Amino acid sequence: DVKVTQSSRYLVKRTGEKVFLECVQDMDHENMFWYRQDPGLGLRLIYFSYDVKMKEKGDIPEGYSVSREKKERFSLILESASTNQTSMYLCASSLLAGAYEQYFGPGTRLTVT
Amino acid sequence: AQKVTQAQTEISVVEKEDVTLDCVYETRDTTYYLFWYKQPPSGELVFLIRRNSFDEQNEISGRYSWNFQKSTSSFNFTITASQVVDSAVYFCALSEADSNSGYALNFGKGTSLLVTP
Numbered sequence: 001d002v003k004v005t006q007s008s009r010y011l012v013k014r015t016g017e018k019v020f021l022e023c024v025q026d027m028d029h030e031n032m033f034w035y036r037q038d039p040g041l042g043l044r045l046i047y048f049s050y051d052v053k054m055k056e057k058g059d060i061p062e063g064y065s066v067s068r069e070k071k072e073r074f075s076l077i078l079e080s081a082s083t084n085q086t087s088m089y090l091c092a093s094s095l096l097a098g099a100y101e102q103y104f105g106p107g108t109r110l111t112v113t
Numbered sequence: 114a115q116k117v118t119q120a121q122t123e124i125s126v127v128e129k130e131d132v133t134l135d136c137v138y139e140t141r142d143t144t145y146y147l148f149w150y151k152q153p154p155s156g157e158l159v160f161l162i163r164r165n166s167f168d169e170q171n172e173i174s175g176r177y178s179w180n181f182q183k184s185t186s187s188f189n190f191t192i193t194a195s196q197v198v199d200s201a202v203y204f205c206a207l208s209e210a211d212s213n214s215g216y217a218l219n220f221g222k223g224t225s226l227l228v229t230p
Binding site (some may be wrong): 014033035040041042043044045058074078088090091100101103104105106107 | 130148150155157158159160163204217218221222223230
């Protein structure tokens with residue numbers, strides 16, 4: 001079975017802190033994605049990566065950056081956390097684009113105070 | 114513009130009732146993919162089904178069935194004889210071949226299903 005793990009289930013940070021959210025997948029998938037989920041807004045794409053060191057902006061990249069140094073790991077970085085970044089963050093991976101389903105990690109609920 | 118619309122925000126049914134979750138999508142692509150995911154209270158999204166735009170056959174998997182109709186741009190999901198364990202938020206999603214977002218999923222806002230004993 002595909003396994004996508006995220007470094008933390010719950011995280012509390014202070015405004016202005018630099019925050020790292022880590023995601024690891026164990027199925028040699030090409031594509032990896034970061035979404036955030038907010039009540040009433042559903043899931044929105046922040047960034048995605050289709051190869052090592054490659055990244056593309058999604059719908060809401062402002063305030064975030066990403067890093068993919070190894071195929072299995074995709075990190076989301078909040079350079080200076082703000083309260084409006086309090087959210088559930090979901091990582092996903094897929095073998096290839098389009099025709100293949102994405103597998104999701106358990107999510108990280110981030111609270112910025 | 115919203116590409117996937119799930120008009121039902123919340124649905125409550127009594128166990129053993131049948132329930133249909135609606136999904137309407139919008140795309141100009143001729144090649145696209147539709148998905149349903151389940152998000153139980155634990156939070157992890159679970160993949161249920163994928164359909165490509167060239168396959169309009171309905172699908173049945175146990176108590177779950179899906180009705181894909183290109184003429185109405187709909188991909189509805191029916192649970193037959195619902196059970197308490199079906200309580201979750203269900204998301205419909207669209208992936209477009211011509212998207213510049215790496216085939217990322219465009220999600221609807223989800224339908225929260227509550228099944229009571």
